[in-house]
Amino acid sequence: MYTQGLDQAGSKPRRRDGLETDAQLAAFQARIDADEKIEAKDWMPEAYRRTLVRQISQHAHSEIIGMQPEGNWLTRAPTLRRKAILLAKVQDEAGHGLYLYSAAETLGVSRDQMVRDLLDGKAKYSSIFNYPTLTWADIGAIGWLVDGAAIMNQIPLCRCSFGPYARAMVRVCKEESFHQRQGYEIMLTLVRGNAKQKAMAQDAINRWWWPSLMMFGPNDEDSPHSAQSMKWKIKRFSNDALRQKFIDATVPQAEFLGLKMPDDKLEFDEQTGHYRFGEINWQEFYDVLAGNGPCNRQRMATRQQAQADGAWVREAASVYAEKQAARNAA
Amino acid sequence: MTEKNWPLYEVFIRSKSGLSHRHAGSIHATDDQMALDNARDTYTRRNEGVSIWVVRSSQIVASDPAEFAAFFEPAKDKIYRHPTFYDIPEDVGNM
Ligand SMILES: [Fe+2]
Numbered sequence: 351m352y353t354q355g356l357d358q359a360g361s362k363p364r365r366r367d368g369l370e371t372d373a374q375l376a377a378f379q380a381r382i383d384a385d386e387k388i389e390a391k392d393w394m395p396e397a398y399r400r401t402l403v404r405q406i407s408q409h410a411h412s413e414i415i416g417m418q419p420e421g422n423w424l425t426r427a428p429t430l431r432r433k434a435i436l437l438a439k440v441q442d443e444a445g446h447g448l449y450l451y452s453a454a455e456t457l458g459v460s461r462d463q464m465v466r467d468l469l470d471g472k473a474k475y476s477s478i479f480n481y482p483t484l485t486w487a488d489i490g491a492i493g494w495l496v497d498g499a500a501i502m503n504q505i506p507l508c509r510c511s512f513g514p515y516a517r518a519m520v521r522v523c524k525e526e527s528f529h530q531r532q533g534y535e536i537m538l539t540l541v542r543g544n545a546k547q548k549a550m551a552q553d554a555i556n557r558w559w560w561p562s563l564m565m566f567g568p569n570d571e572d573s574p575h576s577a578q579s580m581k582w583k584i585k586r587f588s589n590d591a592l593r594q595k596f597i598d599a600t601v602p603q604a605e606f607l608g609l610k611m612p613d614d615k616l617e618f619d620e621q622t623g624h625y626r627f628g629e630i631n632w633q634e635f636y637d638v639l640a641g642n643g644p645c646n647r648q649r650m651a652t653r654q655q656a657q658a659d660g661a662w663v664r665e666a667a668s669v670y671a672e673k674q675a676a677r678n679a680a
Numbered sequence: 681m682t683e684k685n686w687p688l689y690e691v692f693i694r695s696k697s698g699l700s701h702r703h704a705g706s707i708h709a710t711d712d713q714m715a716l717d718n719a720r721d722t723y724t725r726r727n728e729g730v731s732i733w734v735v736r737s738s739q740i741v742a743s744d745p746a747e748f749a750a751f752f753e754p755a756k757d758k759i760y761r762h763p764t765f766y767d768i769p770e771d772v773g774n775m
C-alpha cells in the first residue's frame with residue numbers, strides 16, 4: 351500500500367521507562383479489543399504513537415509525490431475532457447496528502463517537520479511512484495491498477511483503531527472510486543481504438559502490473575512487525591491477503607479489456623477460487639525503496655525544487671498576515 | 681529569513697442547511713481568510729458543504745480525556761432525567 355508496512359522496527363512495544371505500566375498497556379489493549387476508537391489525546395503506548403506517525407506520514411508523502419507521475423501528462427492529455435479529469439484527480443491526491451498530514455499532526459508532530467523529513471530523504475513514500483509515465487496509457491494503468499491497489503488497502507484502514515486516521519480514510523475512499531474508474535475508462539477507450547492504441551494499453555500493463563503488486567508490501571513471512579499492527583487494529587488484513595484480493599479482482603477486468611497481465615504463471619485455481627501467480631521480483635522492490643528506482647532522484651529533486659520555489663510565497667503570506675494583524679490591533 | 685510554521689486551524693463544515701457544523705479536519709493558513717479558502721479547497725471539492733467555520737486550533741478549549749470519568753460523573757446517577765424512568769400505565773396511551 352502507500353505505506354507498504356515497512357520499517358516498522360520501532361513498533362515493538364518498547365516502553366518509555368517507568369511511564370508505561372503493565373496495567374496501562376493492558377487497559378489500552380482492552381479498549382482496542384473492544385473495538386473502541388483511540389483519539390489523539392487519549393493515553394496510548396509510545397510505540398503505537400510512533401507506528402502511526404510513521405505510517406500516516408508515509409501515506410501522506412506518497413499522495414504528494416504521487417502527483418508527479420500523473421502531473422507529467424497534464425499538459426498533454428489527449429482531450430480537454432481528459433485534461434479536466436486528470437487535473438481533478440491530481441488535485442484530489444494533494445487533498446489526500448493534506449487530510450493525512452492533518453491526521454498525523456493530531457499526534458503531536460508538525461506538518462513542517464514531516465515535510466522536512468521527506469525533503470531530507472529521511473521519510474519513505476510508496477515505491478510505485480518511482481516509475482516513469484512513458485505514454486498516455488500509463489495514466490489509464492495508474493488509475494485502474496495503482497489507485498485500485500490503494501483502494502484495497504485503504505478500505506480496511508477506514509476501520510483502523512486510530513480515529514483521526516480512520517476518518518481521513520473514509521474521506522479518501524469516497525474519492526478514490528472516481529480515480530479508478532477514470533483510469534479503467536482510459537484503458538477501455540484505448541483497447542477500442544486502433545492496433546497501436548491497443549498495443550499502448552498492453553505495454554502500460556506490462557510495466558505497471560508487477561510494481562502494483564509490490565504496493566502491498568513484502569510477503570507476510572518477511573513482514574515481521576505486521577503482527578503488532580494487527581493486534582493494535584491499525585492493520586486489518588495481511589499484505590498477502592490484500593494482494594490476492596487485488597489480483598482476483600483485476601485479472602477478470604484485464605480479460606474484459608482483451609489484455610493480458612505479464613505473468614505466464616497466472617492461472618485460476620478452481621479449488622481455492624483464487625488466481626495463482628508468479629514470483630514477485632523482491633530485489634527490484636528493495637532496490638526502488640533504497641532509492642535506486644528509475645525516478646527516485648527526479649521525484650525528490652522536483653519536490654525540493656517546488657518547496658524552494660514556493661518559499662517567497664510562504665514568506666510573503668506570513669509577513670502580510672503579521673502586518674494585517676498589527677494594523678487591526680492599532 | 682527562517683520560515684515560520686503557519687498556524688493550524690480546525691475546520692467545521694455544515695453539509696446542508698438544517699444540519700450542524702461538523703468537524704472535518706484541520707488546515708494551515710497565515711490568516712483567517714486564507715484558512716477559509718484552504719478549507720474550501722481541501723474539504724469541499726465536491727459540494728460537501730454550504731457553510732464553513734474555521735477557528736485557530738490554539739483557541740479551542742477541550743476537556744481532558746484522562747479526566748473524562750470524573751468530569752462527566754455528575755450526570756451518571758441521574759436516571760430520572762430520562763423518560764423511561766417513569767412508569768405510566770399503558771391505558772394512558774402514548775406519552
Ligand atoms: Fe489518493
Ligand SMILES: [Fe+2]
Nearest residue numbers: 443497526529
Ligand atoms: Fe487516488
